Amino acid sequence: MIRMNVNYILPFLLLLVSFSSCSRKYKIEGNSSVTSLDGKMLFLKTLQNGQWVTIDSSEVVHGLFSMKGPVDSVMMVTLYMDDEGIMPLILEDGRIEIIISNSQLSAKGTLLNNALYEFIEKRNAMEVEMGELERKEARMVLDGANLEDVHEQLAKEEETLAKEMNDYVKDFIIENYENVLGPGVFMMMCSTLPYPIMTPQIEDIMRTAPLIFKENAFVKDFLSKAKQNMQLLEEHKRLQQSSETTAMQH
Known part of the structure; x- marks a missing residue:
């Protein structure tokens, strides 16, 4: 039986790892x-x-x-x-x-760029569909439909589309928690907010997020600022309610 010298093989394997990392x-x-x-x-x-x-x-x-x-x-x-x-x-x-x-x-x-732009293209298509609702409203009114009925129908359609888009973004981030796409798309999503804040969508994302995602520098910074802002909003709300109660008593 031929026996391999592990002391010889190990440095060779390390050398292969070294060369492969340099060739990326x-x-x-x-x-x-x-x-x-x-x-x-x-x-x-x-x-x-x-x-x-x-x-x-x-x-x-x-x-x-x-x-x-x-x-x-x-x-x-x-x-x-x-x-x-x-x-x-x-x-x-x-x-x-x-x-x-x-x-x-x-x-x-490349693998991740293909996934990223497939995501972006689908999300853009959903946004176009949302934008079409205004034109659809104008067409329905011109065709003689009742304005209240039109508003009610389109409000439901808009709500359905918004939920579909939010769920699609959320699911994509969850599927990519452990690679750069998860934090990267999370960063893109958060950049559309006026300031860092915890939304139901973000709370859903964080509920099952692994440590590697939570420890990402951007995610960590966003969550820290969002929690501070939520505390400030709660404090403002509490002071406003207290002020209203005082005014009613007088």
Whole structure:
């Protein structure tokens, strides 16, 4: 029987791990049909300790741009032109194809970017459907439908669509708790709020969230600020009720 020397094999395996980690690289190939981008510099930036840090950059020449480099760890980044964020993407091992046009923004070619933009496209389609309700209302009224009946019907449709969209976002975050998509989409969702606050949707997300998600720097910071704001709102509500009670007694 042939016996393998473990003391020989182990360093060899470690060497393989070392080489494989060094060989992980991203390659971005971008194509833009937006003429105003020609000659502009694009930057890849990531949020670190509350600051946007530049990772890479490229000039757009005749609608084309490219970037490449090593991937130490998978991260969510934002493509910027000057100080304007254009689109999110995942910096990961592989070839990432970016398309920028007046009607489309997409980053595809790698596993997480494909998942991210499938999510974004479906959510955008839901938003378009929500926007269609106003036009639907105008058509129904022009067709002679009763205004109150129209409002009642469309209010129900809007509520159903809003719940469907909220559930879709929530489920996507839950499915991706343990990779960068979960915290990244959570960050995108929270950025639409006027200020950090605990909503029923966020409470649902946090109810089953694992420690790795809760310990994410952005998630942790958001939750801390949201809880402070909730306490302030409760205090304001309590003072208002106390003031109203005093006024009624007088």
